Amino acid sequence: MATTMTVEEREAFLADLHVGVLSIADAEGRGPLQVPIGYDYAPGGDIRISTKVTSRKLQLARAVGRVSFLVQTEVFPYRYVCVEGPVVLDEPTDPEEHRARSVRYLGEAIGGAYADAVKSVLPQFVTLAIRPERWRTYDASKSM
Numbered sequence: 001m002a003t004t005m006t007v008e009e010r011e012a013f014l015a016d017l018h019v020g021v022l023s024i025a026d027a028e029g030r031g032p033l034q035v036p037i038g039y040d041y042a043p044g045g046d047i048r049i050s051t052k053v054t055s056r057k058l059q060l061a062r063a064v065g066r067v068s069f070l071v072q073t074e075v076f077p078y079r080y081v082c083v084e085g086p087v088v089l090d091e092p093t094d095p096e097e098h099r100a101r102s103v104r105y106l107g108e109a110i111g112g113a114y115a116d117a118v119k120s121v122l123p124q125f126v127t128l129a130i131r132p133e134r135w136r137t138y139d140a141s142k143s144m
Helices: 007-015 056-064 095-106 108-124
Strands: 020-024 033-037 047-052 066-072 079-092 125-130 134-139
Touching (some): 007 134, 020 047, 056 066
Antiparallel strands (some): 020 033
């Protein structure tokens, strides 16, 4: 029995609330950088993340231009979606987008307070968009 997700299933899973793992090849021959990160995704669109302009992940993403991104469940039945694709956008982080992502992960009260607390440093952040080109998926519930 196939354990891969349909297009609709994989996009809905990626759009759900998860902490993603961003993986970027190191142009200097070290192992790939892998970091957990919050993100936004709407079916059919790009994955959007924000990071500090001085971050290693930004430097590597700009250098190599492609990344992998993984989201998963940590309880049975295990499921995951992993995408690979180019970084197609690199722009200053919009305060409203940052607020919405903060609320998505932390709830209205804490997320709003967090967004207000970091508003003054947002000019030091950029938003990257990752265009999913290759998908790998697994849904253990399909084998049961």
